[in-house]
Amino acid sequence: MLAIADLHFEKGSAYAERGALLPPYDTAATVAALAAAVTRLKPATVICLGDSFHDSNARARLDGRDADAIRTLSHDREWLWVIGNHDPEPPADLGGEIVHTLKLGPLTFRHAPMAEAGPGEVAGHLHPKAAVKVKGRRFVRRCFAANESRVVLPAFGAYTGGLDVLDEAFSPLFAGGLEAHMLGRDKVHRFPGDMLVRI
């Protein structure tokens, strides 16, 4: 099983609608990264943890080739679109199944993490990012924010920015502190919250 969060397909074209003509390759880049992960890990199930499409118009702007690529991915395995309260519903013609929350054994998958949720919550929505200082240099990376009972996944989309895990949005979720698992080029690096610096 593979869980990813916040794909934000067609974020670039959403900006273009407002006049910022960003390179229109973000969906292709995101799909390609996802396809590479699927090829490497061969999951039977893929769970997309919400905000998979940047807005409700995203389908209309989606390029034919990108749509085909998404369909191919969702067709060949169990594909679950988890959606949040304000999340646009993924287009029906791209395959997959829509769910709101998903319970699998001890784990609960939902889009936005809830402070009052029990142990085993896996969520996205917040786009966690963290910074550490090593020998006078600062490294800022996307990360998993985690403690012993929950994890918030980094955003997967090519154009998704991030929110500092030291931001107060994270504090009700991680009252006893958190660990940031920062994305390196080839592996994930773990740092406790008290080693992090503000972005």
Next chain:
Amino acid sequence: MSETAADLIIDDLPQPVLPQRFLAWFGARGWRPRRHQVEVLHAIRDGEHVLLSAPTGGGKTLAGFLPSLVDLADGGGGKLHTLYVSPLKALTTDIERNLSLPVAEIDLPIRVETRNGDTPQAKRQRQQRNPPDLLLITPEQLALMLSYREADRYFRHLKHIVIDELHSLTAHKRGDLLALGLARLASIAPAARRIGLSATVADPDALGALVGLGEPARLVLGEPGPRADIKVLSSETRVPWSGHLARHTMAEVYDALRRHNTTLVFVNTRAQAEIVFQELWRRNDDNLAIALHHGSLAPEQRRKVEAAMVRGDLRAVVCTSTLDLGIDWGDVDLVIQIGAPKGLSRLVQRIGRANHRLDEPSAALLVPANRFEVLECQAAAAAVMDGELDGEAERAGALDVLAQHLLGRACSAPFDMTQVYDEIRRAPPYAALTWEDFEATLDFVATGGYALRRYERYHRLSKDENGLWTVANQRVARQYRLNVGTIVEAPMIRVKLGRGRELGKIEEWFIEQLKIGDTFVFAGEVLRFEGLRDMVAVVSRATGADPSVPSYYGGKFPLSTYLAARVRDMLADEARQKDLPWQVKDWLKLQRWRSVLPGRDDLLVETFPRGGRFYTIAYPFEGRLAHQTLGMLLTRRMDRAGLRPLGFVASEYALAVWSLRPIREKAVNRLFEEDMLGDDLEAWLNESNLMKRTFRNVAVIAGLIDRRHPGEEKTGRQVTFSSDLIYDVLRQYQGDHILLRATYADAAAGLIDVARVAAMLQRIQGRITFQALDRVSPLAVPLMLEIGREAVPSDANEAMLAEAAEALIDEATRLI
């Protein structure tokens, strides 16, 4: 203006060109028109463009305005007659004040006004409806005004365009923007004559081309002032081997201040300014009025210092390049340059700030901070005495600036593509612009210029029924006007004293590294960091004398090619070393005994073992940027050769690389071969963060992402977007996109100095002097002392991150 200089009179020039009332005014002030002032009048009367080069204090500005004042003596026609463009807003205000004197005293019916970012909306609108006779503006303001729909009507009647401090407006993006604006004006008002003013002119042809825009420009030279009196401080104390702060000279510098009426103390970086200012005040037993002036201080603070200077209330100002240009203040009798001058033109400009009386020589004192800087200061002083200047290398106009200009062009009026192409090529930086690059830039402005044509319906420009390019909607025009300009600053954070006044702005990266309680020097005080609140760094006055966080990082200006050659000349020729202080002479003598001194055109490479490593030192004297690039490429190449390089450090003069295995004499020529700049360069650049930083600036200037305006971060009104993400995606999917090409051109020219590395490699082929030593040479010591202060190469990023995480795990497991 002095009376003596006026004796160089103009009897041999034909036809008085000055009306009687002007001559009377000159006479009443005890002046007579200068030869160059009259020559400018003649040239303009003959319909020529003019490049006027005259020393500061030579009545240069008046020479630029006289043709307009004479032409307007009987009243203007309620139309804009003369446009004056200056690099500094402060200078336009100053000129407005200075012009009011002749205008009032000759009783001329002329309205002079300035216009800048601070001009109230009502005044701007009035200026638009009812233009002044003379309008004084900056290049950014010109670009903005040219984007208005009424630009054509507004500028159509222009007679004269005066461009001040012209030498400072070339060879960078701001100069590109100005050149494009001037080319546009030349189409709107073909009859307008341009007058370029410059104190230092290293390359009259290049500046003349900018003034002429394809037409000839007459070069007018002012009378040269007496030779400047330049001394290099020969310190009585020990001259340090390395470092840039010149602390050892402060007693002598202070003594010089005491012996002069008013001194300008120039330094190369803001941090140096802070420290020198502190050091001088520590010694200020006589309570001299010493002030501080640099670009990060709050504007009110700077204005206060300038006003005090004009009143003659100050004995000294410690300043950075913020005072290189600008307002004339008459009574400066000494200019001190602390640290190496780096380039001759800048040095001459700075020295020219002293003594605006033409008949007295400017006095200057160069204060080297270390032994290499002694050489550089001596070489610079000798070169200035010889009347030498170093010009900026020519470069092609930037495509991101062109994109901005094209968008502005469309905001003003629909345009024909071929016509605009021809107009643009009149601007010297774009003279060689190809049709393909022009088309690709226009395509970027219109629809993003992407191979995947998905944005046709979101276009910013479109073709109208007549085949003219026009802006798609007014939102695009509004957005353009918020983003105009080429100066993209590093993110700055405001610094406030408690809840009280703002002290200025400081770079975000510096604030980031502070912990609460850290102390640092800023705005001339030692401050304690109290925390970051709402994007404001709150500080208090600290009691301790020594700040805990130093902020010095390298010299900002690279050593100029010309000055580098003079330093090599000096090292190669013992006869030129006779004026050096004895400590430096001894140092060079020791070097000759232990190794050799670098020759004029060869490259000295030394190797020696130390602490289980092998050090290789090369002495190209090409400036820190070029050496850093060379270091990156050399270590890659050594890695492939199995020499196991571990790191390198670069200074203005030399490069040190250390490795686990030594470089052998027979391999050294291969290592320095010219092909180093091929694939290695490209591979390195693609991985480096430098390209991402450069891309951000390019993307802002080209209008892909919006400029961040201070205070707007939180309103969310603008499109903010991480440019790093865009860079990664664009590089992956369309590596030849015009913005990536512009980014590469920027990095190659400015940040990594590829041209200079290339020229050096070519120069030294077959001319490497190899010295295998058993220990460190005297010349290598300064560089060896820098090791450890430098950051490691960017390739090591991932390794460092992993190491930090693993070190932590080690620590944790050991505790168990």
